[in-house]
Amino acid sequence: MTKLRHLIDPQDFTVEELEELFSLADEIVKNEKKFKNVCDGKILATLFYEPSTRTRFSFEAAMLRLGGQVIGFSEPGSSSVMKGESIPDTVRTVGSYVDIIAMRHPKEGAPRYASYYSPVPLINAGDGGHQHPTQTLTDLFTIRQTKGRFSNMTIGLCGDLKFGRTVHSLIKAMSRYENIKFILISPDELKVPDYIKTEILDRNSIEYLEVERLEEVIQELDILYMTRVQKERFFNEADYIRLKDSYILDKEKLKLAKEDLAILHPLPRVNEISYEVDEDPRAKYFQQVKYGMYVRMALISKLLGVM
Amino acid sequence: MLYIDSIVRGIVIDHIKPGYGFSIFKYLGLDKADFTVALIMNAPSKKYGRKDLIKIENNIDLDLTMLGFIDPNITVNIIEDEKIVEKINLSLPEKVEGIIKCKNPRCVTSTERNIVHRFVLVDEEKGIYKCEYCDQIYSWEG
């Protein structure tokens, strides 16, 4: 990755490039001290056109831990410099001050558009309901670190599978590996969109099963990816009452699960995982947050060409 | 049978899907032409049953990408001395720029000034395109 590269869509990277990135992230996890100066003298700009404190902190902490520095804004309103300025002009301006840009934007496709004009590597830090590739990298890296592999697995995705962009990206990303089976657990109203089934799952002949209740299938899973499901997403009060407890992961349901299940969640959670589950060794979602920072450290290093 | 003069020198856009002739006619600005043009609608066709047809008594620059995008079954005949000297078969273009607009209200194209709406072909068989920025699907049939 020596020439100018951006990360806009998780599929922009090949499976081999991802593996290279993850082994670097793994090295950083094991020996973080070794990397504390690799971005010495480099500056990251976080251009957040909508607030997302978690994601911004993750990027900023990643850069600071590599010895680099950060500048940026977290709402366009607070930044008179950017007011009314076009995306191409902003990235060309900011790109002349810094070495790398992380952009969050409420409009879908804004980072792709920005990347055409950016003189420095640009990372999509989330664009509307479209892509959030560093979350996908985080999810993949967590799977790799906790399971030691990407192949031969049954992955359960539970909750709002209709609107959850991280779910869609994870299905796409995991579909590139061998012998993956998906179990899609959601109420009828919140099923995975058809295009994911036809264009990703069917096209790649990937086995999948759609069910309504988590307790019916939890014993089969190697990975359980939980997402929020809100009451107002149900069309029907009766369905909500019938199913609501099914989407709360608690100790009782976990009794049925495999010993080496890995529970993931993109966070923040509302009430879909009981606090009692946090103590369970199978709960990996707080580690996942930490892995997210390490994978961003690896990504920044790679895109800057310092590693 | 309606009688239409044959063309000495110009272009015949043939095999247009019935109903599309008028929009192509307008798109090409032929409603404002100062040379002879004819739009024939619902002409009998051996191949398709019915077709629209446009005759242009002039050599104008045609946007073949646009025509192929509207209907890849269109044939363009170049006429000289009342004879067809070239027959161009169209196909769906790989990229469509500035012709159609992305319908996704959350797309960056809805707010950025000067941005060119750009679509890439994803399914040739079904004629499905997607917005290069937001991945919104577009097909001519709607």
Ligand SMILES: [Zn+2]
């Ligand atoms: Zn779009």
